[in-house]
Amino acid sequence: MGGGYKSSISTLIIFISTIILYILSTNAEFTPSDNYLIDCGSPQTTILDDGRTFKSDAQSVPFLSTEENILAGSTSLSGNISLPLYKTARIFNTESVYKFLVFRPGRHFLRLYFHPLPHQEYNLTSSVFTVKTDDGLVLLHDFSTSQSSGMLKEYLINVTSDEFSLIFSPLKKSIAFVNAIEFVSAPNELVPDTATIVSPPGVFTGVSGYDLQVVHRVNVGGPMITPKNDTLSRTWMSDDHGYMVFPKGDKVVSVDPSVVNYPVGGATRLIAPDRVYSSAASMADSGVSVPNFNLTWEMKVDPGFDYLIRLHFCDIVSASLNSLYFNVYVNGFSAVSGLDLSTLTSDLAMAYYKDFVVNASMVLNGVIRVQVGPSDMESMTPNAILNGLEIMKMSSSVGSLDGLFSSGKSSHDGSHRLTMTIIEAIGVAIGAIMLLVLVFSIIRRKNKARGWDEGGNSFTSWFLPRNASYCSSLLSSKSKSKNAYSSVFFSKVGLGRSFSFNELRDATKNFDESAVIGVGGFGKVYIGEIEEGKKLAIKRGNPRSSQGINEFQTEIELLSKLRHRHLVSLIGYCDENNEMILVYEYMANGPLxxxxxxxxxxxxxxxxxxxxxxxxxxxxxxxxxxxxxxxxxxxxxxxxxxxxxxxxxxxxxxxxxxxxxxxxxxxxxxxxxxxxxxxxxxxxxxxxxxxxxxxxxxxxxxxxxxxxxxxxxxxxxxxxxxxxxxxxxxxxxxxxxxxxxxxxxxxxxxxxxxxxxxxxxxxxxxxxxxxxxxxxxxxxxxxxxxxxxxxxxxxxxxxxxxxxxxxxxxxxxxxxxxxxxxxxxDDSGVVIGSPLFSKMEDIQGR
Structure with missing residues (x-):
């Protein structure tokens, strides 16, 4: 009996401990050990409507280590400025330093507020200056702002010593200024050490050792969240600020924030507040049989840097478990395939987040594109969701968050980051692309002169790079006929009979919609009849759509060299009028x-x-x-x-x-x-x-x-x-x-x-x-x-x-x-005229 009693007590203790840990993990209570809130240039303390108190740097002399040439400017707030912190500024005409004692080293929020106020002596709109830390991390290089609205620069700095200095260095004959500064401890668990590399796929380790700049923080599907409603005083922008590419495809879903749950050992309210997880964007017409779009967000970023991307999810749309599967893409690369929140969290309305690292070489044209789209699951109602999105710039190997500049900050481990090497590689790639463009221009001029490009590119030109071994011999051909190029090409790759466009148009009754038996990202598939009732499956590509082209091309390359009784094979092709059409035998009994x-x-x-x-x-x-x-x-x-x-x-x-x-x-x-x-x-x-x-x-x-x-x-x-x-x-x-x-x-x-x-x-x-x-x-x-x-x-x-x-x-x-x-x-004879064809499904994001 005594043993059973002790066992019951032990079980009770474990149960209570688990509850306490759960409560601690979800309450999101956090008291920063370092909490410096400075209203620069203000003669008095400023209290914001969220309850935070910003002290004057004039009253807090130890913050400023520079006494000479420090001037304060102040004015009334303009109509489009509501934050009291923008009412005053501290101006520097020589290098000046703010110095803070650090009671507990680790991850810290650093927020810098800028608004160029009018001043009798100095023109703040023309100021150019650099901001860096005492260990050489460049935060802003040759920075200037003429914005009429306030500007907030937010960082997550990894502080390793018991003192932190912020250095403002104006350009020669210029000035520097700042309106307000926040230097506040952040939970170390806010930035885990590992993330998923998008391309090439893998695991990125050592994230916690990087300094970060918060570039975008978005409450997807919900309103703007102010610091008043975030335990860590963060601002979450609404995604109606022009982030979403196709807003008509977005259906906003929301629940009461109290519905949101947090798993033990996973997301907490410190990761993101309830208001992020209680709203989401989902597919507006997710009930269609063949979805042909992804929900897409595009955000401008600085090129030349790696980025940490954090996506927040909470299944508030499903009525039951295991009914929502979707894919995630970043800049066109698959980040997650078949994401199943039910399996990951074991419940509905459970908060979840996932971190990704995007290499600088993937950031083209200064844009990061995040997409979610339905998984290729025939038994599911297609849908996809996203609740929140954060994009953070990662410090470069030379210790910078603004340009490739360094003032002595030691480089990070080069196993994951070789920024200069990447940029050099990009330069080489651009040169190669320019060369290819030149070659293609010459080829197209030759083709046009021979009559091969009337009305647009020929079908074969779509695949010229991958079939260069064929094309090199074709370019020397002296045939003058319009279809000489395609005839020689297809005879070499083994694509069978050459159909005229008129033949296939007649076979499908002018590509009538009633003849459609399948739809894919490349275009449509039609059933057609020629030559006394012989049925064909006709796959008509769309040259104006890039979706599915790679997969279409892969199929061509394989089918041109594979012949087996139990594999689909081709009957022929059409290469006229800027068309890309492949022809298969129609299969009466269809998919298994x-x-x-x-x-x-x-x-x-x-x-x-x-x-x-x-x-x-x-x-x-x-x-x-x-x-x-x-x-x-x-x-x-x-x-x-x-x-x-x-x-x-x-x-x-x-x-x-x-x-x-x-x-x-x-x-x-x-x-x-x-x-x-x-x-x-x-x-x-x-x-x-x-x-x-x-x-x-x-x-x-x-x-x-x-x-x-x-x-x-x-x-x-x-x-x-x-x-x-x-x-x-x-x-x-x-x-x-x-x-x-x-x-x-x-x-x-x-x-x-x-x-x-x-x-x-x-x-x-x-x-x-x-x-x-x-x-x-x-x-x-x-x-x-x-x-x-x-x-x-x-x-x-x-x-x-x-x-x-x-x-x-x-x-x-x-x-x-x-x-x-x-x-x-014994059962695999070559059968050129007996291919098989199935109804083609939408292959977007598969």
């Missing part, structure tokens, strides 16, 4: 998914044998990609049931190679690349480490196998939480030995137990947590072939009188097919 679930009206149920044959066909196509597609192999990167297509005989072919990547070289184990694919099928190891291997396709194919077996989506948020993710749910059932309980009931009784065991064994191995533990695609193929033979053997035992044709072959042993490539090659 439509035959498993979700089709309206419902299609006839596939038999177990048909499903096995389709699985085997798809496995053969992927095995060919991994082993025979190129010397290094090709990784598909978007294996799913909508990309496995069926012809009129239900032969399966793999399609949509827009995201495919060449595999690693012989001396490498993986390809480092941004995460792309479809959520629910993504290899978790690839998602975590951003290291792509062939085993990433194997994982996705494992999800497809269970999708085929269970006839349900890879993700279904309408189901109970433990059933939402098919892969996790199926693995749970398999571990409990009751996998048969989730098999598609329409075929459950027709599957032999031996066939089911072998099939599930193949799928289970595909879903191993680590790639090294997963089988190769060849091994998966063998297991599926074996599962089919087991099913046929069972059928023969049940119906011994049946014709052998019903079972299509005898049982084979593993030894007989140990060379899987031989087995595949």
């Amino acid at each position: 998914r439509d035959h498993l679930y979700g089709s309206k009206p419902a299609l006839p149920t596939l038999t177990w044998r048909q499903r096995l044959e389709i699985s085997i066909g798809a496995a053969r196509g992927l095995h060919y990609l991994h082993t025979g597609g190129s010397s290094q192999g090709i990784i598909h990167r978007d294996v799913k049931t909508t990309n496995i297509l069926l012809d009129d005989n239900f032969i399966a072919k793999v399609s949509d190679f827009g995201l495919s990547k060449t595999g690693p070289a012989l001396d490498q184990t993986h390809v480092s690349t941004a995460v792309k694919g479809s959520f629910g099928y993504l290899d978790p190891e690839y998602f975590r480490r951003q290291q792509l291997t062939e085993k990433s396709d194997v994982y996705s194919f494992g999800v497809v196998l269970f999708e085929i077996l269970c006839a349900r989506p890879a993700l279904d948020p309408t189901l109970p939480r433990e059933q939402v993710n098919l892969a996790e749910w199926a693995m749970q059932k398999q571990r409990k030995g009751i996998i048969e309980t989730i098999v598609d009931p329409t075929i459950a009784k027709t599957i032999s137990s031996e066939s089911l065991i072998k099939y599930v064994e193949a799928a289970e191995k595909c879903l191993a947590e680590y790639g090294v533990d997963r089988p190769s695609m060849g091994d998966v193929l063998w297991n599926l072939e074996f599962s089919l033979q087991l099913q046929d053997a069972s059928l023969q035992l049940d119906h011994p009188q049946e014709d052998d044709e019903t079972c299509k072959g005898k049982m084979i042993s593993k030894n007989e097919v140990s060379d899987v490539s031989v087995l595949v090659n």
Whole structure:
């Protein structure tokens, strides 16, 4: 009894301690050890409406270490200035210093207020000066302001000594001034040590060692937040100040701030106040079937610096968990793919933030662009949100936050930052681009002279850089015909027949909207008929849209060299009238998914044998990609049931190679690349480490196998939480030995137990947590072939009188097919005229 009593007391203590820690983490109470608020040039103390008291620097003599040539200017506030701090200023005509004692070194807020007041003797609007710290950190270099409104410069300085000095140095024959200064301790946890590098993907360490300047702080979807409503006296601008690029696409969502929760060990009210997390921007028309836009914010920044970007999220739009998945992009690069706030926070309306580092080389034209857009999830209602946004400039390697200047501050670790090297590289890149532009200009002039560019660029010119090996020989061609260039080009890359634009226009009834069978970022896909009813799938690119062009180009390059019975292939192309059109054979039975679930009206149920044959066909196509597609192999990167297509005989072919990547070289184990694919099928190891291997396709194919077996989506948020993710749910059932309980009931009784065991064994191995533990695609193929033979053997035992044709072959042993490539090659003849095509989906941000 005594032991039980002690155990209960210990449990109670732990419970109470947890509550106390939670309260402390969410109350956002913070008392700064250093709290210097100075109203410069004021003859008296100034109290703001938020309750803060600013002392006069005239009354606080120790702050100013310079006594000579210090003048005070004052005036009444103008109509557009409301902050009392801008009413006075301290003016310096020689180098002057403010000095502060530091009771606790660490991260400090430094806020400098500037407003050029009128003065009888000095013209503050023409002043030029530099502001730096005593250890050489340049805050402002040759700074001047003529703004009629006040200007606030805010910094997060990493103070390492027990004294901090702020030095104002006017340019020769000029002056310096400042209206007010804040030097206040900040919570050290405000700036964690690590962040996510956007490109190339990775982890940035040592953030806490950098000095920062707050360039933008935005309350997305909500009103401006003043220091009165922020524990750390921060100002959050509203995003209606011209940050949002397409405001009509923005739908503001808000809840009562009391609804917001804070996780233990995560975001707190010190990171951002309730009012940031209680409002958000979401997609205005997120219910459309094919969303074609991202919510976009653009902010001007100084080039030549790295930036720390902090994004704030709080799911205040969802009615249930695991119903919101979206992507995040920074300057066109994928920052997060398939962000699931429910999994990260385990609850709705839970505050969350994430930090990113953007390299100076990514900041083009002095703009940082942040975008959120719907994830490629067919079972979800597309939506995306953002609650708050902060952009902070990181000090350069020469100790500066304004230009590439230094006064002796020691450089940071150069492992992450080589600012000058980057700038030099940019210079080289610009030179190379100019050279390319010159080359293209010459080529275009030659093409135009030969009649190849009438009415705009030809289809082939879109891909000139990537196909330079072909084009170099083409440019020397002496053919004078209008289509000579494209004819030679396509004959070399193997794109098949050359269609005239009129042929395809007639086939689609002038590209009638009723003929559209798919829409993507590149344009639309039409069904057409030519030559006595032969059906085609016609993919018409849009040369005025850059979205999807890279993926479109990747598909062309792959299809020009890949030929296999179980891969999509091309019939031909059109290269007239500034068009970019590829032509595929229309596939009567469409995507595999439509035959498993979700089709309206419902299609006839596939038999177990048909499903096995389709699985085997798809496995053969992927095995060919991994082993025979190129010397290094090709990784598909978007294996799913909508990309496995069926012809009129239900032969399966793999399609949509827009995201495919060449595999690693012989001396490498993986390809480092941004995460792309479809959520629910993504290899978790690839998602975590951003290291792509062939085993990433194997994982996705494992999800497809269970999708085929269970006839349900890879993700279904309408189901109970433990059933939402098919892969996790199926693995749970398999571990409990009751996998048969989730098999598609329409075929459950027709599957032999031996066939089911072998099939599930193949799928289970595909879903191993680590790639090294997963089988190769060849091994998966063998297991599926074996599962089919087991099913046929069972059928023969049940119906011994049946014709052998019903079972299509005898049982084979593993030894007989140990060379899987031989087995595949028996069924992989080159079929130029039998490509497959699926309905194309919007691929923006995928």
